[in-house]
Amino acid sequence: MKHRTFFWFILPTLSAMILFIALPIVSVFIQSLxxxxxxxxxxxxxxxxxxxxxxxxxxxxxxxxxxxxxxxxxxNGLNTYINRSHLAFAEVGEAWRNTETFGAFWKQIINLPFYRALIFTLTYTAVVTPVVIALGLAIAVGVNNLPRFLKGPSIFISLLPFLVTPLVGSLILFWMVDSDGVIGATIQRIFNDPSLSLKASTALTWTMLIVYGVWHTLPFSFITFYAGLQTVPEDTMEAAMIDGASKWQRMIHVIVPHLAPLMSFVTLMLLMDNFRVFEPIVSFKAEAHATSLSWIIYNDLRESGNPLYGSAGATSMMTIIGVVILLTPVLIRTWRDFSRKAH
Amino acid sequence: MATKAQSRIAAPAVSTKSRTRIQPLTVISLALVALWLIIAAFPFFWTFWGSFKVQSDFFSKTDWQNAIYGVNTIRQTGSPFTLEGYHGAWVDEEFWRNVINSGIVVFFTVVISLTFGTLGGYALARSGRRYAFWLLMAALVFRAMPHITLVSGYLLPFFEWNIWGILPTTIIVLVAINQPFTLWMLHSFFLNIPKDMDESAMVDGCTRFQAFRHVIIPVMWPGVITTGLFSFLLAYNDFAVTAMLLSSENETIIPAINSFLGTTQVEGKVMYAVAAVVSATAPLFVLILFFQRQIVSGLTAGAVKG
Known part of the structure; x- marks a missing residue:
């Protein structure tokens, strides 16, 4: 395609992306100073x-x-980046000097707003992603073994939690685990403790958010793997069967290697989506026990009457750097593939 | 029995499948599927059913069965089902305004995204040059950025230019945020349309644009519809952008539900939010019902290419 034609075809989308994605990043950076x-x-x-x-x-x-x-x-230069609400170099240094054990140091770090959000975001991403991949594969195999007339309805039901608006989906779960809701009240009855609330403890709040994350993203990995299963070569499966491989062995040695490229795709998508976890924290009103990077930006911007643009900008810049770090392996690999194809 | 044995000899592939010895692994995997389907569907059924009850039933401290039979609903309204929540949300809180706003935002976002996206995606698919590759990589990074990081860059300039709070601003922002995803999806879709088609048209004397207009547009609709579904979902489900960029009278459905929760701590009004949540989920339900096949193929479109 000629350069000129390419330019005219790409112009609308490129100008939209430059004006509303690239320039805002510059604007965020300037604000953060x-x-x-x-x-x-x-x-x-x-x-x-x-x-x-x-x-x-x-x-x-x-x-x-x-x-x-x-x-x-x-x-203000880069001072916003290193103040108490962000990287907090002074506080971290002081904590390092004044604490004896690593545990005590950790306890001080986790009280700093930026690190608190970062630790939750990373934990959420690191727990939800592998759980969703493992369970998604298991359910895909299970649905693949169902009789034909049940496959369509089970995919239909599975799509619901994935396509539902995150804010709405988490509200639906939140009302159920509310201390007056069906799950919350049942748990109180089981443990015979009327004051037990899933919202009151940090560990339970984190669990609740992670359970929501699994519920919400599991369908994506399930459906992708299910589509991948349709392409597993019959010959290899039969050969493995004739060689006496059990169902489990066929799963590990034939199906999983066949799905490996799909797995890296699903992992990439899940990492990107889990890293921006935001709506469930708003819905669950979980900010007392768990905050994420997206949530603290939102909170800075909503600071009533006096939004903290500088602070939000600094957190945004660091989040974007985090995203780029997360994507680097993928970018490098795609670049290698591209140059191999080109030459 | 004899026929079974014969058929095994005749068609080994079929017989191995019909071997009905139930293995524990099969049982476990079927149980897992059943459990998942219950976990996936139950919250929706529960909330849908409960939205026709009064608050003291849906959030019942005494007995969870109240939410099923509606004991207090019968006592308060005389019937086991009530539309009070829906009336409160749609009439008292004027939820219909938000629905209209959402309709406008979603419609224009989808139409504009698809127009920009098909042109750009086609160009990227047909140009094997290095800059096309870099554009796709940049789009991937943009796709991964949390939307709220961009929103913090919009606010100050939008306030300065006095375009904050209105629907057109939000539409164009959603279009832009949508572009990376739309580009990737349509790019991989156009790669599947053979190059020969438009190139032979160009040999016959068409310009590139004429070839696109007369050869590509007629065959691109399946891919455009699939991409359109996902653009719809992005615009409809968005919270970060719409919550920050729209003034309260221009709010769309999702931020409206969130502000319901802020203002409706009064007894009974929680049911307004429950009714609004059910109303907001209904279009998605219909969407899956009609477009299940396209959604599934769209989810896996990027994946198959690896």
Whole structure:
């Protein structure tokens, strides 16, 4: 295709992506270098019968004027990145010096907002992804063995949790595990503890969010593997059967290797989607026990009346760097494939 | 018995399948499937059923069976089913406004995304050059970025230019966020349409655009419909962008449900949210019912190529 034709064909999509994806990244970076203005304070002396006392008041008009003049705020360099709400170098250093054991150090780190979100996001991604792949494969094999007339309905039912709006899906589960909901109340009865609430403990909140994550993404891996199973070569399966391989051995030595390329695709998709976990935290109102990187950005932006653009920008930049690190192996591999094909 | 043995000799492939000795592994895997189907479907049935009850039944502290039989619903309304939740959501809280907003946003997002995406995806599929590859890689990175990171870049400029809070802004943002995915999907779809088709048209004297118009467009609809379904889902399900970029009177369904929860702590109003949630899930249910085959093929479209 000629360069010129290519350019005209790609122009609409490219300009949309440059204007609303590439430029906003630049804008996020610039924002992250600034912090909000301090309020303009006026010190005046109010004199009464018992002498004069200095009082400080906020000059709202001057603050608003300053805001108008420089909407970005004041320049702060990279300081936002290393303050307490982000990388917190000073706090981490202090914790390292003042704590004896690794456990105590960890306890201090996990109280810093950025690390708390990072640790939850990584745990969520690292637990949900392998569980979903293993269970998805198991269910795909199971559905493949079902009689034909049951396959369609089971795929239909499986698609529901995947396609449902994440916010809505997590609300549906949240109402069920609510202490008055069907699951929550049953659990209270089983343990005979009316104060037991899944929302009250950190461990239970994390479990709940991870269970939601598995419920929501399992269909994707199941359906992809199910489609892959339809392409397993009959000959190899028969040969393995004649050689006396048991069902389990055929699974491990024929089916799993055949699905390996699919597995790397599913892993990539799941990593990308799990890394941005966000809606369930809003729905479950879980922020007291679990926050994610996406959630702290959202929270900074919603700070009522006075959104913290600088802080949100810094977290966003670090999240984007995290995504790129996550994708590097894939990018390198695709690049190798491409250059091999090209030459 | 004899016929069975004969058929085994005649057609070994069939007989090995019809061997009916039940192995423990089969039982376990079937049990797992059954368990999964229950876990997948039960929350939806439960919430759908419960949306026709009053709050003290759906969130029953005394007995979970109340939510099934509706004891308190009968006591309060005289019938085991009530439409109070739906009336409250759709009439009192004016949920229909949000539905209209969602309709506008979703329709335009899908149409514009598909127009941009087919042109771009076609170009990427037919150009084997290095820059096409880099564009696809950039799209992959863009696809992986959490949407909320971009939203933090939009807010300040949008406030400055005074375009925050209105539907067109949200539509164009959703189109842009949708592009990486649409491009990848249509790109791999166009790769499956043989190059010879449009190239022979060009040998016959068509320009590239005429070849696209007369040769490619007539055969591209299956791929476009599949991609359109996923664009629909992205626009319909979005929370991060719509919650941050729309003013409260322009809210779409999903952020509206979230703000319901913030304002409706009063007794009984939780059922409004439950009814709204069921209403928001209904279109998705219909979508799966009619387009199951396309959704499945779309999910695996990128995967088959590896």
């Amino acid at each position: 600034f912090v909000e203005h301090e309020q303009v304070l006026v010190v005046s002396e109010s004199c009464g019968p018992f002498g004069c006392t200095p009082t400080t008041t906020v000059d709202t008009a001057a603050t608003a004027a300053l805001q108008e003049e420089q909407p970005l705020g004041r320049f």
